[in-house]
Structure formats: C-alpha cells, structure tokens
Amino acid sequence: MPRLPLEGIRVVDVTVAWAGPSCSQLLAEWGAEVIRVEPVTRIQPMARYADRPSTREQQITLASQGYSGGGGYPDFEPGDQPWNRNASFNSNARNKLSMTADITTDEGRDIFYRLVEKSDVVVENNVPETIAKAKITYEDLRRVQPQIIMLRMPAFGLSGPYKEFRGLGTHIEGMIGHHYIRGYPDGTPDEAGEAFTGDAVGGVQGAFATMLALRHRRRTGEGQQIELAQAENFLPVLGEQILDWTMNGHDAGPQGNQHRSHAPHQAFPCLGEDQWIAIDVGTDAEFVALCGVLDAAELAADERFASAPSRWKNRTELDSLIGERTRNHDKFALFHELQGAGVAAGPLLDAEEKFHCPQLRERGFYEYLENSVVGGHWYPGLAWKTVQTENHLQRAPAMLGQDNEYVYKEVMGMSDDEYQQHVDSGMIADAYPPSVLGYTPPYTAPESGT
Amino acid sequence: MTVEALAGMRVLDFTTGVAGPYATKLLADHGASVLKVEPPNGDSARRQGPFAGDEPHVEGSARFLSLNTNKRSMTLNLDTEEARGIVRRLVPEQDVIVEDFEPGFLRERGLGYEDLETLRPGIILVSLTPWGQFGPYVEYKQSDLIAQAMSGPMLWTGNAEREPLKLAGAVSHYHAGAMTALAATIAHYRQELTDEGEHVDISIYETQASSRDRVQPHITNYSYNGSEPGRRRAGVSLATGVRPCADGYVNIAGGTSERIPRFLRMIGREDLLGDERLAALPAPLAAELVEDIETSYLEWLMQRTKRQVVEEAQRARVMAAAINTPEDLVSDPHYRARGVWETIDHPHTGPVEYPGRPFIFSETPRAPARRAPLLGEHTAEELTRLGYHDADLSRLRELSVI
Numbered sequence: 001m002p003r004l005p006l007e008g009i010r011v012v013d014v015t016v017a018w019a020g021p022s023c024s025q026l027l028a029e030w031g032a033e034v035i036r037v038e039p040v041t042r043i044q045p046m047a048r049y050a051d052r053p054s055t056r057e058q059q060i061t062l063a064s065q066g067y068s069g070g071g072g073y074p075d076f077e078p079g080d081q082p083w084n085r086n087a088s089f090n091s092n093a094r095n096k097l098s099m100t101a102d103i104t105t106d107e108g109r110d111i112f113y114r115l116v117e118k119s120d121v122v123v124e125n126n127v128p129e130t131i132a133k134a135k136i137t138y139e140d141l142r143r144v145q146p147q148i149i150m151l152r153m154p155a156f157g158l159s160g161p162y163k164e165f166r167g168l169g170t171h172i173e174g175m176i177g178h179h180y181i182r183g184y185p186d187g188t189p190d191e192a193g194e195a196f197t198g199d200a201v202g203g204v205q206g207a208f209a210t211m212l213a214l215r216h217r218r219r220t221g222e223g224q225q226i227e228l229a230q231a232e233n234f235l236p237v238l239g240e241q242i243l244d245w246t247m248n249g250h251d252a253g254p255q256g257n258q259h260r261s262h263a264p265h266q267a268f269p270c271l272g273e274d275q276w277i278a279i280d281v282g283t284d285a286e287f288v289a290l291c292g293v294l295d296a297a298e299l300a301a302d303e304r305f306a307s308a309p310s311r312w313k314n315r316t317e318l319d320s321l322i323g324e325r326t327r328n329h330d331k332f333a334l335f336h337e338l339q340g341a342g343v344a345a346g347p348l349l350d351a352e353e354k355f356h357c358p359q360l361r362e363r364g365f366y367e368y369l370e371n372s373v374v375g376g377h378w379y380p381g382l383a384w385k386t387v388q389t390e391n392h393l394q395r396a397p398a399m400l401g402q403d404n405e406y407v408y409k410e411v412m413g414m415s416d417d418e419y420q421q422h423v424d425s426g427m428i429a430d431a432y433p434p435s436v437l438g439y440t441p442p443y444t445a446p447e448s449g450t
Numbered sequence: 451m452t453v454e455a456l457a458g459m460r461v462l463d464f465t466t467g468v469a470g471p472y473a474t475k476l477l478a479d480h481g482a483s484v485l486k487v488e489p490p491n492g493d494s495a496r497r498q499g500p501f502a503g504d505e506p507h508v509e510g511s512a513r514f515l516s517l518n519t520n521k522r523s524m525t526l527n528l529d530t531e532e533a534r535g536i537v538r539r540l541v542p543e544q545d546v547i548v549e550d551f552e553p554g555f556l557r558e559r560g561l562g563y564e565d566l567e568t569l570r571p572g573i574i575l576v577s578l579t580p581w582g583q584f585g586p587y588v589e590y591k592q593s594d595l596i597a598q599a600m601s602g603p604m605l606w607t608g609n610a611e612r613e614p615l616k617l618a619g620a621v622s623h624y625h626a627g628a629m630t631a632l633a634a635t636i637a638h639y640r641q642e643l644t645d646e647g648e649h650v651d652i653s654i655y656e657t658q659a660s661s662r663d664r665v666q667p668h669i670t671n672y673s674y675n676g677s678e679p680g681r682r683r684a685g686v687s688l689a690t691g692v693r694p695c696a697d698g699y700v701n702i703a704g705g706t707s708e709r710i711p712r713f714l715r716m717i718g719r720e721d722l723l724g725d726e727r728l729a730a731l732p733a734p735l736a737a738e739l740v741e742d743i744e745t746s747y748l749e750w751l752m753q754r755t756k757r758q759v760v761e762e763a764q765r766a767r768v769m770a771a772a773i774n775t776p777e778d779l780v781s782d783p784h785y786r787a788r789g790v791w792e793t794i795d796h797p798h799t800g801p802v803e804y805p806g807r808p809f810i811f812s813e814t815p816r817a818p819a820r821r822a823p824l825l826g827e828h829t830a831e832e833l834t835r836l837g838y839h840d841a842d843l844s845r846l847r848e849l850s851v852i
Contacts, residue, residue, distance in 0.1 A: 066681070066682070072675050074674040075675055088670075091669075156784065160785075167770075174771035174772055184608070184609070184612065188692075192609075193607050195603070200663035204625065205476075211636055216814050236624075245780055247500075251776050269613075274605075278604070377673050381660075385650070386650055
C-alpha cells in the first residue's frame with residue numbers, strides 16, 4: 001500500500017523557467033518519481049543558468065545592490081559546477097531526479113520515447129513549435145504510450161492568434177490585466193515592478209489538472225492531453241474584476257494597497273530603514289483599538305473617520321495621519337500590540353525574517369537537505385501538512401545527470417553496452433563540456449576589454 | 451458521451467470568502483458534486499462588492515458569483531444541535547469535507563476529524579485556516595494584506611522610493627485556494643486507492659511562504675548566502691521593461707545581447723547593428739548610446755498602440771506584452787478566438803460573460819458552467835431527501851436552524 005499518495009507515478013519533466021518546474025515539484029513532493037530530462041550537449045535556456053554564471057565577486061556586488069533575485073550560489077561561490085548551485089533552479093528541483101538526453105536530436109528523442117513508454121505523465125512548458133519540432137507532441141507520445149498524460153503549459157495556448165507568442169511571467173501578468181490593477185492608484189505601471197503570481201498559480205493549477213487526469217486514467221485507463229495556456233489559467237483569479245467590467249462596464253483602475261471597503265488598509269512606515277507594518281481595519285471597534293495603541297485619541301474623535309464609509313472616503317488623509325504615528329514604532333512590537341488589541345496587522349518581512357519566523361519554525365516548515373555539491377542547507381518546505389501520514393522533503397535538489405544510471409538501466413532497461421554508447425556519443429554525462437559552456441570551470445571573470 | 455474528470459467525487463463545503471470557495475469551485479467546475487453549507491445569512495462574499503448594477507444584493511456579488519459556479523447551496527446554523535444532526539447525516543455520503551473555521555470549531559461541535567472518520571471511515575477533512583491548526587500566531591487576525599506582508603513578496607514589490615505594494619485582487623487567497631484544491635485531490639487520489647482517511651492542515655501563511663512568486667527562491671537564496679532582494683521598478687535596463695506607447699503601456703524584453711539585434715531592426719535602427727559599443731552587453735552600455743537607442747524606441751512606441759507594439763515585437767521574436775485593462779482583455783482577439791469567455795445566465799444579473807476554463811482536457815472536457823446557487827436554493831431538496839417534510843422545514847426555519 002502506498003504511503004505517499006503519488007508513489008508509483010512516474011513523471012517526465014521537460015520544463016523550464018518557473019511555472020513548469022514548480023508544477024512538477026509539487027508532484028515530486030507528494031511521492032511521484034519526477035525525472036528531469038536535460039541536455040548536456042547544449043544549454044537549456046531558463047533552467048540551470050549554466051550559460052550565465054557569475055563569479056563570487058560579481059555575486060557579492062549584485063547582492064549588495066539588491067539584485068540577488070533568488071539566483072545566487074551557496075556562499076556566493078560558483079564552484080566547479082555552478083549549474084548545480086543556483087538557488088532559483090534548486091528551489092524547484094528538490095525531490096526530483098535528473099537524467100541527460102538532448103531531445104532535439106534523433107538519438108535523444110529515441111531515448112525520450114523509451115522513457116515515456118515507462119512513464120505516466122509528461123510535463124512541458126515550451127513554445128508549441130519547439131515541441132512540434134522535437135516530435136514530442138501528445139499525438140507523437142500517445143503512439144509510444146497510449147495511456148500517457150501530457151500536460152502542456154505554453155504561454156498563450158496551442159491555438160489562436162498569439163499561439164507562438166513568447167513571454168515570461170512578467171509578460172503574462174501584463175496581458176491578463178493583473179499588472180494594471182496592481183499598480184499604485186496615483187502611479188504609473190512601471191512603478192509597480194515585476195510580479196510572477198501567474199507562474200505561482202500556473203504551477204499549482206497545472207499539478208491540480210494532472211491529478212484530475214490521473215484520477216480519470218485510473219478509473220478508465222484513458223490518458224489525455226491537458227492544455228494549460230498560462231495566459232488563461234490565471235483569469236479565474238481575476239473573476240470579480242472581469243465581472244465588474246462585463247456586468248457593469250466598470251474599470252476600477254489600479255488598486256495598489258486599497259481594499260473595497262476597509263480603511264486603513266495600507267503599509268505604514270516603522271522605525272528603521274525600509275521597515276513597514278501592514279494594517280487592515282474593517283470595523284469601528286478595530287479603528288478605536290488602533291487609535292488606542294497609537295495613542296491617537298484625536299483620530300478616534302475625528303468626524304472624518306467616524307464610520308467605515310467615511311474612513312474609506314477619506315482614506316488618503318487617514319493613511320498619512322496613521323503613517324505619522326507608526327513611524328516611531330518597532331514593527332514587531334507594534335505587530336504584537338495591535339494583534340493583542342484585536343487589530344489585523346503584520347510586519348513586512350524580508351527573507352531573513354521569513355527564514356526565522358516563529359510561526360513557520362514552530363510548525364516545522366523548514367527542512368534540511370544535503371548533497372555533495374551544494375552542501376547542507378535549510379529549504380522552505382511543503383505547502384501543507386497531512387496529519388495522518390506525515391510527509392517531508394526527501395532529496396536534495398537534483399544535480400545534472402545524477403540519476404543517469406538508474407533511469408537508463410533500471411527504468412528503461414538498457415544494457416551496459418547501450419549505456420556506454422550514449423556516454424560515448426555525449427548524450428550521457430554529469431557535467432557540460434567546456435565547448436558547450438564557453439568556459440572551463442571553475443568559472444572566473446572574463447578579461448575586461450576596457 | 452464524455453465524463454468530467456472529478457465525476458463521482460462528493461464534497462461537503464463549509465467555506466466562505468475567497469480561498470475555500472476558490473478551491474471548491476475548481477473541484478465543482480470539473481465535475482465534483484459540491485454541496486455548499488452556508489450560514490443562514492449566507493457566505494460573507496455575498497456582501498462584498500463589486501455588485502451587479504452597483505446595488506448591494508445577496509445574489510449580486512461579482513466575487514460570490516464567480517467563485518461559486520457549479521455548486522449547490524443549503525443553509526445550516528451549526529450552533530444548533532439539529533443542524534449538527536443534519537450534518538452528521540450528510541457526512542456518510544461524502545468523500546471530502548473542506549472547512550475554514552477557526553481551529554477547534556468543528557471539534558467543539560462534535561464534528562472533529564475523529565468524529566467525521568467514525569461517521570464515514572476514510573473521509574478526507576481539509577482544514578484551511580490563516581495560520582494552520584497550531585503555532586504561536588493562531589489567535590492573531592490575518593487577511594490577504596497581512597498574509598502578503600508577512601509571508602508573501604510584498605516587501606519586494608513596487609517602487610523603492612514609496613510604500614511596498616501588495617498584489618491586487620486578493621491573490622494570496624486565490625493561490626491558497628488553488629493549493630487547497632490540489633491538496634484535496636492528492637488526498638482523494640490516495641483515498642480511492644487505500645480507503646484510508648486524511649486530515650489536511652492548510653495554512654494560508656505557509657502557502658505564501660511556498661509560493662513560486664519569488665518567495666520560495668528568495669528564501670532559498672537567503673539560506674544559501676544571506677542576501678536579500680531589493681524592490682525595483684519594472685523597466686530599469688536597456689530596452690527592457692515597462693514603457694509608454696500611443697494608448698497605454700507595454701512591457702518588452704529587448705535588451706539582452708541575444709535579442710538586441712532583433713530589437714534594433716524592429717525599431718528601425720539597423721544602422722547601430724555593427725556598433726562596437728554593443729559588444730559590452732550584458733554590462734551597461736555607454737550612456738549616450740543608451741539615450742540614442744531609448745529615444746528612437748520611444749518615438750517608435752508613440753506611433754503605435756499597445757496591440758500593434760505587441761504584434762510587431764512578437765513577429766520580430768522579441769518578448770512583449772501589453773499592460774491590458776479589463777476592457778482590453780475582454781475584447782482581445784486571441785481570447786475571443788479561443789473561446790475563453792463563458793456566458794452564464796442568472797436570475798438576478800441576466801446573462802454575463804465569466805472567465806471560463808483555466809485549462810483544456812482532451813478527453814474530460816468541462817461541461818457548460820451552472821450559475822452560482824441562490825442562498826439556500828437547495829436546502830429543501832436536501833432535507834426532503836433526508837426525509838424531512840414541509841412542516842419540518844417551517845419549524846427549522848422558525849428555530850433558525852436553516
């Protein structure tokens with residue numbers, strides 16, 4: 001009897017960037033055997049970033065400028081294998097396996113077909129023409145494995161005028177209208193920065209769709225294709241804004257931090273540099289409690305703020321008056337004091353504060369994983385807990401080609417001779433050759449021309 | 451005849467607001483039978499705008515209407531023993547129960563996991579709460595704003611010179627709702643294999659700390675080397691980011707060494723293709739070259755609409771998007787051609803276009819959506835099925851049980 005729900009399910013993973021890898025990660029965390037199929041004879045774009053290494057000095061400079069962006073190395077050190085040390089890639093590669101094969105070659109495609117024969121699910125998120133050229137569409141793969149489930153996650157879908165359009169999360173956010181509504185009400189869209197909520201929701205809903213197809217297959221024996229256009233997948237999340245347009249012809253405009261009826265509902269400055277607390281007040285009682293904690297009886301007595309509708313109408317003035325009264329408070333002390341008084345409040349936490357957050361720590365959210373190239377580190381853990389069947393992260397992030405022997409020989413049943421042939425042809429390896437990398441590890445800064 | 455992917459899955463839904471209802475909408479939209487149990491005054495989302503015709507009405511909330519398609523509704527006041535008795539009679543018929551009460555609420559009413567498991571061996575109970583079932587903050591209040599502030603990416607979003615921005619549209623609750631639907635289907639998959647039950651403890655707080663919208667990679671990066679991301683505008687580097695055009699804003703990625711030749715051809719500056727100064731990329735280019743390129747780019751943009759910019763850029767294989775308004779989105783020819791919008795009729799609103807399927811199954815396509823239920827629309831039907839008579843229903847109404 002399986003302990004974890006997805007034990008025995010094998011997933012072939014040819015995803016890049018964010019949404020696809022986070023989808024297969026969720027399946028891996030709940031017991032599926034997820035095998036990344038990666039080329040070593042060329043660099044897969046938007047994956048391990050082997051083509052964009054940086055030196056320790058460059059990493060430190062970028063980090064000091066606030067550009068670390070999740071793509072750094074342990075101790076900033078690229079080491080001999082920077083492609084196995086990238087935080088952004090590794091955060092999605094826990095519990096996964098890695099084998100090497102270049103599916104854009106005939107040899108790699110034959111290997112891929114043999115793996116698909118032994119698998120249940122294929123997940124990909126490439127531009128449709130890439131998949132067609134590699135001859136690994138659903139029509140191709142169902143000939144190899146009639147019960148296969150193939151999840152395709154292109155940006156704009158497999159049909160329609162934008163079928164071959166390319167885009168990352170930031171572009172999809174724009175097209176679906178999320179970038180627009182999340183701007184400052186008094187600002188321009190560039191000020192809103194970049195967000196990737198579409199990737200986050202796409203990964204989760206891709207895994208959800210896969211579960212539905214797995215259930216159907218278990219009941220009927222029938223596989224299928226799931227087409228998840230990332231630029232459509234997010235639309236239900238904007239349901240109320242879209243209905244406000246289709247029902248009422250209203251465009252409520254950029255919303256920033258404002259709520260439809262609550263005020264204050266804003267981030268307010270606290271003691272220190274770039275320190276903030278979020279406060280959300282709905283009722284009169286909460287407002288009186290807020291004024292009590294901030295020692296602001298004059299605001300509680302102010303007619304402009306006497307009721308929820310009048311606070312909302314005068315929210316801009318109210319926000320600036322509250323901000324004057326929060327700026328000398330420590331954000332953590334104020335958080336506990338406001339919550340103690342029954343006001344919804346929370347400090348804006350940076351990565352370090354999230355890492356040490358007592359709520360996450362006490363629930364055992366962070367988990368320790370170790371491998372030979374990255375060393376041992378704590379990772380953000382599972383998104384939910386199961387009380388009856390406890391679950392934890394099992395494997396450190398998959399290193400390039402680390403499971404070649406297992407997948408080629410045990411899963412696909414290849415002989416030692418066949419395996420050796422693919423080693424000799426360059427298909428099987430656990431490092432990119434310098435000719436592919438354009439440098440010889442360990443990576444050092446190129447000579448500057450200036 | 452096709453069946454929907456979750457046909458035969460039976461769900462009892464005690465959730466209100468956004469996160470729980472989004473989870474059960476995902477289940478109901480794909481064929482699960484979802485019975486929504488509302489308090490007698492209804493799901494709180496029914497009182498949240500925007501409303502049809504801007505008139506507050508229990509059947510007119512856009513939020514409620516879009517989050518509750520394909521469900522049935524009955525009302526029950528769980529503070530009465532008779533209502534709890536009705537729940538106990540409904541439980542044996544269910545596979546999954548989804549609830550978002552404060553921790554302990556159901557247990558105190560004799561409906562904790564062990565009670566439910568006795569009534570229906572192998573039941574899945576999915577408990578969705580702000581902080582989870584335990585932990586030092588469980589008594590604290592949390593909303594979408596607070597979740598985004600503490601465990602979401604809010605500090606890293608917006609203009610560094612201003613207050614940080616939350617992501618508009620209660621997205622932390624939608625994301626948590628999608629996680630909840632996933633957790634429910636994963637547990638249900640095991641349930642069908644083993645007949646074993648499960649209690650799933652979902653914390654909105656943890657779903658945000660696990661979110662791929664920057665939080666998971668940024669925490670991993672911090673764990674690796676102690677560094678923190680900044681808060682930056684979109685559009686700080688050459689030919690990349692948000693720029694104005696004739697009728698709004700666009701977001702283009704044209705400034706990498708790989709893309710810059712295509713980008714320069716696109717804006718009519720082929721003359722710069724051989725310029726030796728471009729070889730410095732990805733390092734910053736000389737200031738006067740940047741100004742030269744950006745000036746031509748702006749002139750090019752100002753002669754084109756958002757839609758023209760995107761089409762020309764994509765044809766030139768430069769990644770590009772429009773900053774679309776709701777009107778742009780709903781009228782966009784791509785979405786129209788793909789049939790994303792679904793018209794749903796409703797006695798209060800009349801026919802309205804909704805966002806339809808989030809993905810397309812080749813073998814288990816979604817059936818056309820049924821509108822969100824009226825408050826308590828199926829109460830009588832459910833109680834009659836359980837053997838109650840008309841006189842009982844009046845009595846239950848008088849006693850505020852339903």
